[in-house]
Amino acid sequence: MFGKPLTVVIYMPNLALKPSEIRASLPEEEGPAMGNPSSAPPRTPQLRRAVASAFVGSVIEYYDFLLYATASAVVFDKVFFSNLDPLAATVASLGTFATGYLARPLGGIVFGHFGDRLGRKRMLVLTMTLMGVASFLIGLLPTPEQIGTLAPIALVLLRVIQGIAVGGEWGGAVLMSAEHATGRRGLWASFTNAGAPLGMVLSTAALSGTAALVGESAFLSWGWRVPFLISIVLLGVGLFVRLRVEETPVFAAVKDQARRRVPLADVLRHHPKPLVLGVGVGLAAFVVQGTLTTYLIAYGVQVGFTRQTVLNGLTLSSALAVIGILGWSALSDRMGRRPIVIAGALVMAVFSFALFPMVNSGSAAVLTLALVIGQSVIHPMMYGPLAALYAELFRTQSRYTGASLGYQLSGLGAGLAPVIFAQIAAATGNNATILISATMAAFCLLTAVCTLTLRETSRQDLTAIGVPPGGADRDQAASATA
The missing domain is CATH 1.20.1250.20 (MFS general substrate transporter like domains)
Structure with a gap:
């Protein structure tokens, strides 16, 4: 039963929440990020914006990051590693996928450093921009037939950039919610975690939908690029939401000490x-x-x-x-x-x-x-x-x-x-x-x-x-x- 090697396909779907449902579930007011977390006095609607920003940003970031995951299993072995036998091509394709995970701790260190010194909001804007641009460039990559081995090398490099970006995203998104409100902190912070699988749903739907519309041959030729190119549009949406959130009050209180x-x-x-x-x-x-x-x-x-x-x-x-x-x-x-x-x-x-x-x-x-x-x-x-x-x-x-x-x-x-x-x-x-x-x-x-x-x-x-x-x-x- 186990004589043949397994071909691993990346798929991590989750529930798509409607914007109206998200808004309805978010708090109109919440206590400040100080004092007892179970009984905090009222504060401004910044918490609602922070949670929405964390959720929407997480969806977009993981759409880009996990779009590559799905593509590595169904496309990249045929497009960027077609000179290898099928098993070796699959291993090579999934190997480029794994580099994104290996780069994530580096992203956590780099963006964590500046996020702790300069602020959470600045880093979240930067991580989203970095991820969106890297994904867009993947959609523009020439094939090995056009530029030779530079194509898979560029693919790996852009995947590393994706990993660094998503590694810096999670911590900042969680802190934007957690530090804006201690009341029900577990619930509000978890919206960041809930955004990741929804991003996978969107990325899988984008790839499968494009394949169904253009056909298998056209999909492998050029159709796979469309979901990656869409990333630039999602980047604009994400930045619009994210730029409306203020820095967390907890960080603002210690920013002078943090810079030292x-x-x-x-x-x-x-x-x-x-x-x-x-x-x-x-x-x-x-x-x-x-x-x-x-x-x-x-x-x-x-x-x-x-x-x-x-x-x-x-x-x-x-x-x-x-x-x-x-x-x-x-x-x-x-x-x-x-x-x-x-x-x-x-x-x-x-x-x-x-x-x-x-x-x-x-x-x-x-x-x-x-x-x-x-x-x-x-x-x-x-x-x-x-x-x-x-x-x-x-x-x-x-x-x-x-x-x-x-x-x-x-x-x-x-x-x-x-x-x-x-x-x-x-x-x-x-x-x-x-x-x-x-x-x-x-x-x-x-x-x-x-x-x-x-x-x-x-x-x-x-x-x-x-x-x-x-x-x-x-x-x-x-x-x-x-």
Whole structure:
């Protein structure tokens, strides 16, 4: 059953929320980013703008980033690596996709540095511009037939730029929401996480829609470029929304102190434990995400399902996952981040051993049920609260850097897990699913232990972990851990 190597297809759909639904769910007023997060006094509508900006910006950023992911599986192996045999071309194409994930921590460090020194808003405008321009240029790239090996080299370079941009986007988008309001911080910060899968829905629809309109031959010739060229239009929309948001009040209160510091050095010196534990807290969520939304497509097809059957199940489970992300994040404001994340990790550790037997049942309904349970119910327990949790682990002067670096390092799990699991399947044959499930469970247990080691952060006043002049840095840095 495992004699043939798996071809990994990138697909990570999610629910498309209408603008009216988004506006209706956003707060008209909210408390300031100070004091007790459960009882904050009223403030201006800037929170609503900040959350909308974070959500819309995340959708656009991940449309561009994940558009490449889908194209790498269905287009680039034929366009940029056609001189290789099919398997080698697929590996090469997916290899360029992986470079984007490897570049994301660098983006977190670079934009985190300047975001902690100059402000969150400036960096978010820059990351969006960088991503939009890089995606637009991919749409204009000549083919190897026109410029030879410079074509795939330019493709990899632009993919690295995309990775750097998206690596700097997440932390700033989360902080724009989290630092504008501490009340219900888990819910508002999680809109950034909910934007990523919606971006994937749009990118997949753009590619498949273009292919359906122009036909397979024209699509491979020039049609694939259209979704990338659309990025320049989305860039204009995103900048219009983003430029209307003011800088966060939490950063504004410490910006003079922030400019005198080196954020990365501050994180490594005063927050090493929260950083390391933060990576562990997020790792299982990303490994599971890569398994459910990438590896399982190839595996499902290999065991007899049509690709469309698997994608239909993923579409439904992803639509429901948005509700899960927002719902579990809101509950974490009441129950705490730790109980939700730990419960999700432990339940997923058990469910990982039921996942593949359900897929192997041969029933499309059972396959869909497995995806809904895994992606819509359990995974959001681990993933949803991460946005607020990472923001709460670091003080204002280095929060952008610390949160971005922790999240992006753990995010490597989503990029590497499908490749590693495909290699396990090729090497071990019939024992592969047991080993893959055991690996998933091990990462889940690691996440549970790391989360248990952290103190609860949901009641953390973000201004209280800033550093007053002459303050005791190390004592405050230690307050985030047990």
